[in-house]
Amino acid sequence: MSLFSDNIRVLRVRHKISQEKLAEGLQITRGRYVKYEDGTSEAPYDILKRIAWYFHISIDLLLSVDIRKIDMQHLLKLEDNRLVLPIQVDNQGENFIEVVTQKVKAGYLNGYADPEYIESLQQISLPFLGPGKHRGFPVEGDSMPPHEDGSIIIGRYVERLGDVQDGKTYILITKNEGMVYKRLNKNKKNVLVLESDNSFYPNYEVRLSDIIEIWEYRCNIGRTDKKQELNEMESMREMILELKRDVSEIKNKTA
Numbered sequence: 001m002s003l004f005s006d007n008i009r010v011l012r013v014r015h016k017i018s019q020e021k022l023a024e025g026l027q028i029t030r031g032r033y034v035k036y037e038d039g040t041s042e043a044p045y046d047i048l049k050r051i052a053w054y055f056h057i058s059i060d061l062l063l064s065v066d067i068r069k070i071d072m073q074h075l076l077k078l079e080d081n082r083l084v085l086p087i088q089v090d091n092q093g094e095n096f097i098e099v100v101t102q103k104v105k106a107g108y109l110n111g112y113a114d115p116e117y118i119e120s121l122q123q124i125s126l127p128f129l130g131p132g133k134h135r136g137f138p139v140e141g142d143s144m145p146p147h148e149d150g151s152i153i154i155g156r157y158v159e160r161l162g163d164v165q166d167g168k169t170y171i172l173i174t175k176n177e178g179m180v181y182k183r184l185n186k187n188k189k190n191v192l193v194l195e196s197d198n199s200f201y202p203n204y205e206v207r208l209s210d211i212i213e214i215w216e217y218r219c220n221i222g223r224t225d226k227k228q229e230l231n232e233m234e235s236m237r238e239m240i241l242e243l244k245r246d247v248s249e250i251k252n253k254t255a
Contacts, residue, residue, distance in 0.1 A: 003063065004063050007062050026047065026051065064114060065116070096123040097123065097125060098136065099123065099136035100135065100136060102150075104121065105179060109175075112173060112213060132157065137215065139151040139152070139220075143181075143197070144181050145198055151220055153217060154218045156218050157215055164214060166184070167184075168184065169183050172184075172194070173215075177210075180194065191205045192206050192211070
């Protein structure tokens, strides 16, 4: 039997549902459902989607995680049954903040829906952040000053795309680009425009269908006390003021 077959059997038994009743809920025959549960037939996408909606669980979990090994109470349920996001809580039921360090960053695209992977991440607690599900992600490169390479951005999970606000910064998990931290704009249909605060990096677009997760910026955990560099406008202003001082000194000397 496959992991999927085991999972749908476990879910059915947990919910105390007969094969006939479940098949009826999925709008298929009992004989067809039995083939999925005993592993003699693979379920097509439309049936996978119906099963996911029926049990309020993501297709990712159905196919890749042993349901028997996870606590279904510790999953963040989102509207419209789009997915179920694994979370970790302390003894008081408060959410931990999992930190995706640079070392484990590469595995996040495959493990973001896997409770065992999420449980393996380092955890911190920042009570001042308030409600919502938060997670930490590493900053890479110099495209988003003043956040430097090696810093950790704490983001709050965005449940609905409509909650994304133009001009604010977000961590995006995408199928093709992987993990990026950018300023977003929704000025095109079915597309997000990603902007870097460092003007050296050009803007680019990401299709909504390519987006796996969006996390809104909440705070930054940095590891440097280096004095922040002046931006281009501030540098120009300082140069102009310096020139004015030099001119004034020259005039005083020749007066």
